[in-house]
Amino acid sequence: MLLVFRWLLRIASVLVVLSVIAVMGVYYLASRSLPDxxxxxxxxxxxxxxxxLRDHSNVPHIFSEEDAAVFFGLGYAHTQDRLWQMTVxxxxxxxxLSEVFGSATLPVDKLLRRFDIYSLARSSVAAQxxxxxAALEAYAAGVNARLAEINESALGRGAPEMFLFNAPISPWRPEDSIAIxxxxxxxxxxxxxxEILRARTSLSLDNDTRLKDLLPDMPGTGVAALPAYASLFPSAGFGTQIARAKSLPQHPLSPFQPRGLAGASNAWAAAPSRSATGGTLLANDPHLGLTAPAIWYLARLELSSGGVIGxxxxxxxxxxxxxxxxxxxxxxxxxxxxQDIFIEELNPNNREEYRTPDGYKPFVSRRSIIKIKDEPSITLTLHSTDNGPVLPPSFRNVGAVTPAGHVAALAWTALEPNDTSMSAGFHIMRAQNIDDALTASALYIAPSQNLTLADKDNIAMKTIGAMPRRPAEAESKGRIPSRGWLTQNRWQGYFPATANPEFIRPTGGIVGNTNNKLLERPFPLHxxxxxxxxxxxxxxQRLMQGRKAHSRESFVEAQLDITSTxxxxxxxxxxADLWFTGEAAPEGTPERRRQIALNLLAGWTGSMNEHLPEPLIYAAWMRFLQERIIKDELGPLAEEFPHLEPLFIERVFRNIDGAGVWCNIIQxxxxxxxxxxxxxxxxDALVWLNEVYGTSIEALRWGDAHEATHDHPVLGEVSVLRHFVNIRQSTSGGDNTLMRGRTRGTGPEPFQNVHAAGYRGVYDFTDPDSSIFITSTGQSGxxxxxxYDDLAQLWRRGEYITMSLDEGLARAASVGETVLTPKSD
Structure with missing residues (x-):
């Protein structure tokens, strides 16, 4: 028996030693790619x-006598820290993607091949x-210089992920930057x-007023009534198609965001007349899906036009x-x-043709081969019409609103083959004042943005990006898919950039945007x-107008505001009919729990504070409330409304246009x-909260549910590695607060914070070097x-780092300095 024990001990010891050696080997290989x-x-x-020169937060400050060399340095620095992100x-x-990740990413590849954005990026190079x-070419040379260094010096393939996935890297080219x-x-x-959701909902509801309840126009003058979607295709038989519609699976690497997560942000600026220090102020926090590392990377460039940082x-x-x-x-x-969806009618005698205003016309077709890891390659035959690429039925469930004998095509400004958006961004970065920036913005195509500006004397905001010129008589006004063969529906090019909304030197001294409706103009300039x-x-509005004069601190306060209007x-x-109306109820009964919850909410100020129970009670209540109201009318389509629709709930409980009828359960x-x-x-909500959290109502905590999910999009789902690569944090805020933390809305953890401000910046032009910024994770990938995560805790606590163009401040406690010298041939 002793002999057996000794051998078991020896075997265990060997296994431990081998495990330690394996871990050390993995660490050594992974650490080789840590940049010096x-x-x-x-x-x-x-x-x-x-x-x-890298400051204490690892922000690179790049200096050279030539601008091209500065962009070279940026390409080199990006590749040092974010090679995996760039290549993916x-x-x-x-x-x-499927060449590396197999069939799991095949649906994403198929859809992106239809859009062909990489070929469009290649053709757009000549338009710059x-x-x-010159900047694109210099940047690409910097990326390639780092790739050459990795290969020549065996620097761990440049990123630890490269050891897990066979992802050969080709040299960087200018079109790669435009493609991103x-x-x-x-x-x-x-x-x-x-558009697709509005059409699907229209088919599920037999009353146009009820459609307006659930998908209301934003406050302001509304659009004229649209035709019922079914009336456009009277013999389509949509019922069976709604039942069998399937949407694309959501992969972590997919750029196609669920509804409600496509984009958001905040920006506001104050003129000297509204500034406590007499200089202009600007604050910006763009919102995107949270990842580790964050999509943003901080940098400072010293150009001939002056230093820029952000x-x-x-x-x-x-x-x-x-x-x-x-x-x-x-x-x-x-x-x-x-974007507009066009329904194209197929030629019943030749399905390779589609109907146009001038008769049937052949599709433009091309073949595309997709290589798949460990599986045979597949060949796609892709079609396009005059209106745009033909979509698969799974795209946003468009098959549910596509009649038999028809296909759907997408018109979209981002499919422009001579896209000058990169040139616009380049010249905005080098602009010296608002007028220069506005002139440069005319070149911008997509994605459309609101550009908020502040120079030392003035402020402005302008919508930039190509605005489609739709005919005034377009039957759907771009709100639901329309018939592609009618001239009245087709785009007629773009409006000039001067037609885009702009607010320059506003008399009130404040300008801002939270993705809200900007103005009311008649279609098609709407x-x-x-x-x-x-x-x-x-x-x-309340925070801005509550002060006569603003400061950097008041702009920070607004960025971090967590009050839910x-x-x-x-x-x-x-x-309204529940407050303080219940009789005394025994401890532990549902009635008692309801009373406790209502008493808490009655004294709540609407603060979505991570440490409070009220935000979680409120969020869970509204989730179950909306589901109960819409599910019997919409059935499975109710899943397409995972977030609270505040205007809908308000219409229902105010009984606007009879919307209170939604509360009656038809079944x-x-x-x-x-x-x-x-x-x-x-x-329902209280039962769910008890099942999930198993604690008293008073002990609930919003931050336990509203956890920020900075997850690695590839390694974040690997059972062991996810504990090392994912960054999870308890956070305040919510779907409708200025410090926005958009919740997932679905699944077992519906209140996870998945979409938020990955970058925050506040700039004070009275003292520019007192400007501050932060990102949600860290500089390194x-x-x-x-x-990798050194900025994450600052971000969570609402803290910032200094945004200075002073080289002396950057050098203090710097991480290091890389000196690049041209190699003589």
Whole structure:
């Protein structure tokens, strides 16, 4: 027995030693790709000596006598820290994810091949002006110099993920940067999804007024009544198609965001007349899906036009949002309607032709081969019409609204083959004042944004991006899919950039946007009928007008504001017949729990504070309330409304145009009132909260549910690795607060914070070097780097780092300095 024990001990010891050796080996290989920031290097392709000084937060400050060398340095720095992110984004744009990740990403590749954005990026290279093209080429040379260094010095393949996935890297080219900008357009566009959902909902509801309840126009003058979608195709038989419609699976690498997550942001500026210090102010926090690392990367470029500092997206040689000595610029999603779905009728005698105003016409067809890891390649035959590429039925469930004998095609500004958006971004970055920036913005195509500007004397905001010129008689006005063979529905090019909304030097001294409706203009100059916000803007107005003069601190306060105007408005309506009306109830009964919850909510101010129970009670109640109200009318389609629709709930509980009828459950024999549904929904929510959290109501905590999910999009789902690569944090805020933390809306953890401000910046032009910024994770994409998550806790606590163009401040406690010297041939 002792002998057996000794051998078992020896075997266990050997296994432990082997495990330690294996872990050490993995760590050694992974650590080889950790960049050395303090070195001198001779590199090919560089035109002048370049210094990359990294400050204490690992923000690179790049200096050279030539602008091209500065962009070279940015390409080199991006590749040091974010090589994996850059290569995956490029593969996504190319539709080549399946070569690395297998069939799991095949649906994403198939769809992106239909859009062909990489070919469009390649054709757009020639459309850039000489300065922008030179910057693109220099940036690509910097990326390739780092790739050459990795290969020559065996630097762990450049990123630890490269050891797990066989992802060969080809040299970087200018079209790769343009393709990444087009990929951002994919991520930020949602009008096609809105059109399809409106059509599907129209088919499910037999009353146009009820459609307006659920999908209401934003406050303001509404659009004229649309035709019922079914009336456009009277013999289509949509019922069976709704039942069998299937949507694309949502993969972590997919750029196609669920409805409600396509894009958001905040930006506001104050003129000297509204500034406590007499200089202009600008604040910006763009909202995107949370990832680890964050999509944003901070950098400072010292150009011949002056220093610029702010946020970049690795893969592009641009400071997309930030400031120079004389100008600050911020971006928010404009919600300009830049997409239309067209239903194309097939020739019944030749399905390779579709109907046009001039008769049937052959599709433009092309073949595309997709290689799949460990599986045979597949060949797609892709079709396009005059209106755009033909979509698969699974795209946003468009098959549910496509009649038999028809296909759907997409018109979209991002499919422009001579896209000059990169040149626009380049010249905005170099602009010296508002007028220069506005002139440069005329070149911008997609994705459409609201550009907020502040120079030392003035402020402005302008919607940038191509605005489709729709005929005034278009039958759907871009709100539902329309018949592609009618001339009255087809686009007639774009409006000139001067037609886009602009607010220059406003008399009130304040300008801002929270993705809200900007103005009311008649169709087709309407800009959009779908907007991203009707709630946050109310809180913003109150904060801005509550002070005669603003400061950097008051702008920070507004960025971090967690008061929900939605909760303050909705709760008194929903609970109007429930407050303090219950009789004494025994401890532990549902009635007692309901009383406790109502007592808490009665004294709540609407603060979505992570430490409070009230936000969680409120959020769960509204979730079950909306589900109870719409599910019997919509059936499975109710799943397409995973987030609270505040305007809908308000219409129902105010009984606007008879909307209170939604509260009656059609499937039951009783006639339910809105008070009945409110009470039952609260009980549903309390049961769910008890099952999930198993604690008293008073001990609930919003932050336990509203956890920010900075997840690695590839390794974040691997059972062991996810504990090292994912960053999870308890957070305040919610769907409708200025410090927006958009919730997932579905699944077992519906209140996870998945979409928020990955970057925050506040710029004060009285003292520009006192400007501040932050990103949501850290500069490095390497999980073993201390800069992988070093900014995350600052971000969570609402803290910032200094945004200075002072080299002396950057050098203090710097991480290191890389000196790049041109290699003599």
């Amino acid at each position: 920031y303090d070195k001198a290097l001779d590199v090919s392709g560089l035109t002048a000596p370049t210094r990359i 984004m490029r593969r996504t744009a190319q539709g080549r 002006d000489a300065e922008t093209l 900008l087009k990929l951002m357009a994919v991520q930020l566009s949602g009008h096609a999804a809105d 946020a970049t997206i690795p893969g592009m040689p641009l400071i997309l949002v930030g400031r120079s000595e004389s100008l600050g610029w911020g971006l928010t999603s404009s919600y300009l309607d830049d 800009v959009s009928y779908e907007w991203g916000d009707s709630q946050r803007i109310q809180r913003w 939605t909760a303050r408005t909705i709760l008194p309506l929903v609970a 039951s024999s009783a006639t339910e009132t809105c008070a009945d549904i409110a009470r039952m929904s609260l009980d 390497h999980p073993l780097s201390r800069h």
